[in-house]
Amino acid sequence: GENVEQHPSTLSVQExxxxxxxxxxxxxxxxxxxxxxxxxxxxxxxxxxxxxxVGEKKDQRIAVTLNKTAKHFSLHITETQPEDSAVxxxxxxxxxxxxxxxxxxxxxxxx
Amino acid sequence: GAVVSQHPSWVICKSGTxxxxxxxxxxxxxxxxFWYRQFPKQSLMLMATSNEGSKATYEQGVEKDKFLIxxxxxxxxxxxxxxxxxxxxxxxxxxAWDTGFNYGYTFGSGTRLTVV
Numbered sequence: 001g002e003n004v005e006q007h008p009s010t011l012s013v014q015e016x017x018x019x020x021x022x023x024x025x026x027x028x029x030x031x032x033x034x035x036x037x038x039x040x041x042x043x044x045x046x047x048x049x050x051x052x053x054v055g056e057k058k059d060q061r062i063a064v065t066l067n068k069t070a071k072h073f074s075l076h077i078t079e080t081q082p083e084d085s086a087v088x089x090x091x092x093x094x095x096x097x098x099x100x101x102x103x104x105x106x107x108x109x110x111x
Numbered sequence: 112g113a114v115v116s117q118h119p120s121w122v123i124c125k126s127g128t129x130x131x132x133x134x135x136x137x138x139x140x141x142x143x144x145f146w147y148r149q150f151p152k153q154s155l156m157l158m159a160t161s162n163e164g165s166k167a168t169y170e171q172g173v174e175k176d177k178f179l180i181x182x183x184x185x186x187x188x189x190x191x192x193x194x195x196x197x198x199x200x201x202x203x204x205x206x207a208w209d210t211g212f213n214y215g216y217t218f219g220s221g222t223r224l225t226v227v
Contacts, residue, residue, distance in 0.1 A: 032215075043218040043220050043221050044155065044218055046215060089154060093216075099157070099216050100157060101156075
């Protein structure tokens with residue numbers, strides 16, 4: 001089955017810097033790659049997603065890139081702000097079937 | 112957008128008792144729902160896939176007799192934790208694939224289960 005690896009597990013940056021989180025997946029048939037932000041005790045909140053027919057997607061300060069050949073995808077956050085501090089999860093699926101999550105990255109943005 | 116309602120949001124139960132968690136899709140039909148468990152500071156681990164009108168598919172290592180899943184309608188899936196023990200204390204969250212206009216997985220608000 002699908003396995004998603006996520007790195008790093010923790011990331012500390014200064015406000016205004018960029019943050020990059022990387023994930024690899026194992027199932028070449030996966031076609032949907034969302035990224036979630038999770039506050040403590042809350043449901044995962046979708047921040048951006050990408051489908052397998054697209055190589056890059058951007059939404060204001062957030063972007064995701066996908067390399068299908070290498071089976072990895074990355075989240076890029078530019079101009080980080082303290083409110084970006086949270087746990088971020090990548091995930092992969094063969095839609096509409098089960099969604100498998102990475103281990104998560106705890107991002108801390110210091111003022 | 113698509114909404115999934117999950118109840119209760121939190122529950123405390125005594126060891127040995129059973130707890131039922133409900134997950135409803137409010138504005139779309141969900142033939143398939145997914146149940147996850149999340150321990151503190153860990154990721155969401157898929158427990159099972161709930162299929163409307165048929166048996167659930169459990170992930171390896173998940174006890175199907177302990178975590179009973181029922182998906183009797185296109186909008187409701189339930190997870191019953193039977194004979195709960197303190198090690199079952201966790202955050203349980205359901206999800207569904209939106210078959211309508213919205214492309215993506217919609218999550219319930221989660222249930223914090225504490226077994227004492």
